[in-house]
Amino acid sequence: MQKILFFELTIMCYALLSITENRNENLTKCIELKEEYVEHSIHSVSVVSPIQNISENLQYIVQDLAKNKRKLVSIFSINRIKNMNSFQSTDAVVIEIPNLNYFKNSLKRLQEANILHTHFHLIMPTCFNNSTLVAKKILKKFIKYSLFNVIFLMRNSDNETYSIYKLSPNKEILIGECNKGNYMFNTTWPIHEILKNFKFSQITAVYLNIPPYAFDVKTNTIITNEESKWYGIEVTILINIMALLNITVKFVDGHALGEVFANGSITGSLKLLAQGNAHIAFGGYSQNTYRCMRFHCTFPHYFETLNWAVPQEYLSRMQLENIAMIIRPMVWPFIIFYMTISTLLIVLIAKNKKLERKKYKKGKDTFTEIILITTTNYIVPSMPRSCGVRIIYFFIFYFALIYSSIFTTYITSILSSNQLIEKYSNMDDIVYYNLEVYISPNSERFFRNNESKSYFLMQNAKICEVDDYKKCLTKMVMHKNVSFLGQKGLLDFMKSAFVSKSENILIRVLPPVLSYPINFIMIKEFWGIARVNDLLLRTSASGLIQKWKKLPRKSRLKECQVKFQDISDVSRFEGMEMIFLIIIIVGFSIACLVFIMEVLWFKWEHSNIRIMKKYKREFKI
Structure with missing residues (x-):
């Protein structure tokens, strides 16, 4: 994604370069810089016509990108957008704004079209007397409508050069690397050195490889609804929010949970944060005093739940009607x-x-x-x-x-x-039928000094380690003598791993016992803390997290699938x-x-x- 967007920006840059006085010199620089990509683009660049026909010029660029099998750039006038459903969330879109008359309404339509993750190249060919003031107003509109992935080109008063504006997580207007930054406000474009420094930001995230969280996470772009079923809500939140900032995420498997102690020692995956080898940790962590003293804990929203899982079994009911x-x-x-x-x-x-x-x-x-x-x-x-x-x-x-x-x-x-009714419909049935109790790691910390039924069941419970999930749930399905307390996402994930020939789910998930927050733990030196917190709150307020939460989890563990005839198959009298x-x-x-x-x-x-x-x-x- 980085190379493609950088390539597109470079082609656009030198297409505009070709209309300046030093056209031949700049064209030579363009060919030298992108020789491996623009073998067939010399004709496209050389036939660029004056600035007034910029839309026609961009069409040549699109044709050239198609010939080179690169990412296609969609071109449209922002005040003529009618149907945005045809644009995919990962498209790189070039927008030409001829004037500001419909700018606000157009941005609102972009937001309603649910393509906020799109990477935009926005070109403003109109010349303004006070371009700085106009640029600030436009950028404020981008922030209002959450359009953070914009590379904004505004024509300068000399009618020959453009200024580049770019939103970043911690600065209002800049372009360049997020951690260092080459501040480009009032910098005229084109300058050859600018293109070399133009890079996208990248952060490293430590995750716990616990179902239903990340499994072989390799994507650095947007996670779709279908992919969320495989990865889990925390991975979805992190990647999609970082995509709003043009930030790619590199994942590191934490293997162990990790803890911060009173003496200052740190273990497990949190040690990677302390050493500066990662920026964010997520996936099963919780807030406590020592963690929040050492790191920045964020996003305390209650949307993860603990549920009891029981075998799906039925009892026969013999009842004669009068x-x-x-x-x-x-x-x-x-x-x-x-x-x-x-x-x-x-x-x-x-x-x-x-x-x-x-x-x-x-x-x-x-x-x-x-x-x-x-x-x-x-x-x-x-x-x-x-x-x-x-x-x-x-x-x-x-x-x-x-x-x-x-x-x-x-x-x-x-x-x-x-004749068939649920055998295990509540926690009282777990006690009555004397089911063996297993719990996921760290579940007991929610029930300390608690008088609830779950606390009573956990007194003699066995901890089912992450590596033993398959063993514990297989015992529940096959022998029907085990109950399990775990996260709702985890249970949904494991339910799909056990499918009978009759396609009946063999694991029944009872209503939630309690809800608790999941957190993103960040190092306090992380440059994106303020913007990440802001986007987390926006994502929650907009209902996106609740939408992602409702997505069912799907299992990638094909070896977990158990195939046998379900004895609870209900006889149905059809065609009465x-x-x-x-x-x-x-x-x-x-x-x-x-x-x-x-x-x-x-x-x-x-x-x-x-x-x-x-x-x-x-x-x-």
């Missing part, structure tokens, strides 16, 4: 109305039939039999003799079949879908409507078949009776 609770209340009046009407019809028809059985002529006996048939599938010992009563009984049997089928299916679905439809069709088919057989039997029986009566009459005659 029939009155299963059927909707509005259905009962319909069922009673149906039984009453059926009883009245049967009694009225049976009374007019001399051969009908006596029990079907009595309303009480008929109603009792209908209730038994409907609710219990009662088998009638003697069917009605008359055809009309049999037809009504056909509908009663049909209704009873549907009712009993739906009732049985509904009961089965209730017992199957609701199809089951009901099949039952109704089968029931209707059986009822129709029975009805047809009953009608045929009735006809055959009555035809035999008529034949017998006929023969009897003939025999008497």
Whole structure:
């Protein structure tokens, strides 16, 4: 990133150089300085037209960068920006401002477009009488809208040279190295020596290689949301904030936490800070008296939490529902109305039939039999003799079949879908089931002289060292007899490392026990303390940290993945409507078949009776 931006600035510089009086001399210097990059750019530089057509000149530079497969420079007029979504956060953007009419609104649109990490080269071709005052106003706008990565070129009153302005972490206007600095206010551009000294700042950060923090951090640019899932929130905060200052971060693995003692001795990774080999330490550190006396502790914001993790296991719940609770209340009046009407019809028809059985002529006996048939599938010992009563009984049997089928299916679905409940839903379950307790290092310091349930559980807890995380959590997943207290980010990170074939998460994270701050510890001689603290507060106030906090962690430890069939797989009854439809069709088919057989039997029986009566009459005659 450094070389690319330096290259782009150099090409732009000598493109403008070519319009001065010593064009050939300056062009030779440009070719000598960037010979390895500008083999194909001689034509682009030599055809530069007067200053009024600077946009056209920059287009030649873009074409040249594309030929050399270098980073493409996007060119647009700042007062004509409409859609910023097409620009990536790592693009180097050249902005030409023809006037100041829309400058404020344009910067606001840049801020709303969420591309504040972009490295800007801003060119102001308009000449002002008091360029210093105008430059200060413009730079204040940059600060207001958090646009810190700006290289600002303003045309001087001689119409031939430009002044360069650059924001830095500890100075208002300068250009050069952050630790030494070549102050460039009122320095006319171009000067050959300036380009040699133009470098980006770099700091060294010590981090604890503890999940879910940094793993093989090699990037020195912006960390995207997707990358934050791998690295962790502290790495994301540090890199993205430093990117606002054009500062690259070099990471050093601290290996050990480190401590500062009363006698002044320092151990572990904090020793690197004391020796001046690093500027910032982060990743698991906390504030205490001795650390803050020796170093500068910052960012005491409560957004990291401690949570208990338990095995994801279920218990079976056997619970029978009352029939009155299963059927909707509005259905009962319909069922009673149906039984009453059926009883009245049967009694009225049976009374007019001399051969009908006596029990079907009595309303009480008929109603009792209908209730038994409907609710219990009662088998009638003697069917009605008359055809009309049999037809009504056909509908009663049909209704009873549907009712009993739906009732049985509904009961089965209730017992199957609701039979599993969480076995470990709170800390009381950890005590009740006597789970073995593990805690992450330094967790006990939050619960000293505490009467909480977590303090009680930690009395006999075992410390799970960083190197043993895989072992501890594998025991939790496989044997389901371990609980673990650790950071929420760590637990989210490890949850994704254990995936079953059914894609169910095998580790359950309980609600937070407490929240605590994470800190950046800086050496007091660090030149960027004030600006870093300011940006940390801005990042927190803008909600970015809360946004990064919600990003789930993903595991890079592929060897941790455990593949086995999850015994807690829940049986699901899907397509219940199809089951009901099949039952109704089968029931209707059986009822129709029975009805047809009953009608045929009735006809055959009555035809035999008529034949017998006929023969009897003939025999008497």
